[in-house]
Amino acid sequence: DIQMTQSPSSLSASVGDRVTITCRASQGISNYLAWFQQKPGKAPKSLIYGASNLQSGVPSKFSGSGSGTDFTLTIRSLQPEDFATYYCQQYNSYPHTFGQGTKLEIK
Amino acid sequence: QVQLQESGPGLVKPSQTLSLTCNVSGGSISSDSYYWNWIRQPAGKGLEWIGRIYTSGSTSYNPSLKGRVTISVDTSKNQFSLKLSSVTAADTAVYYCASASGYLGYFGMDVWGQGTTVTVSS
Numbered sequence: 720d721i722q723m724t725q726s727p728s729s730l731s732a733s734v735g736d737r738v739t740i741t742c743r744a745s746q747g748i749s750n751y752l753a754w755f756q757q758k759p760g761k762a763p764k765s766l767i768y769g770a771s772n773l774q775s776g777v778p779s780k781f782s783g784s785g786s787g788t789d790f791t792l793t794i795r796s797l798q799p800e801d802f803a804t805y806y807c808q809q810y811n812s813y814p815h816t817f818g819q820g821t822k823l824e825i826k
Numbered sequence: 827q828v829q830l831q832e833s834g835p836g837l838v839k840p841s842q843t844l845s846l847t848c849n850v851s852g853g854s855i856s857s858d859s860y861y862w863n864w865i866r867q868p869a870g871k872g873l874e875w876i877g878r879i880y881t882s883g884s885t886s887y888n889p890s891l892k893g894r895v896t897i898s899v900d901t902s903k904n905q906f907s908l909k910l911s912s913v914t915a916a917d918t919a920v921y922y923c924a925s926a927s928g929y930l931g932y933f934g935m936d937v938w939g940q941g942t943t944v945t946v947s948s
Contacts, residue, residue, distance in 0.1 A: 720889075720890075735852055735943070740892045742887050751932070753934040753935065755873075755935075758875075761940075762922055762938040762939065762940055762941050763873065763922075763938060764938070765934055765935060765937075765938075767934075768932065768933050768934030768936070769932060769933075769934070774934070774936050775936075779840075782923060804874055807874065808873070808928075808934075808935075809928070810931060810934065811886075813886045814877075814887075814888040814890070815875040815878075816875065817872055817873040817875065818872075820872050820873075822848070
């Protein structure tokens, strides 16, 4: 199985900040990488697919980059609604695997 | 856009089979280039991909579930299903269904159901 490792596991930031979350795959996955946002008690919401493509309706403050094994999710100008847990997921090979999550909290 | 809704028993006894259904609305489950997925999340923990089925009926499963899982499609009811046999307390989780579109699901799991909680307990 491909291991997905996110860093950091938790992150404190202030409204207006720009933050970056990193996701590393244990082997190359091309750009078959997705990012999800999950709020407590809710289903995950897809933000990005193909490492850098925004899902329809997702604001451009979210951006993704990377290819191969190293990927990043950047969120600029944090707003209160952005504080949530973020997951990466590879879908290059089976089983599709998720990172352990990054909890973004308000400082 | 497609909408998904999970349904099924919220309580399952140990060693029995967990059965859930995901109803698809706003589109046909037989549409080309759609993969229908199941994902679960134990309370307070991360997400685990269970498996998926393509419109053609071909399936892929997570080996961690050791052959206990079956995903199937019922085109007449526009729904797909999950069966997980020989359940234990470790299978207690919120179960989500999700759809992924595009060639090999390239557009990712962009539509999710709201999730349904399943507890395994006697």
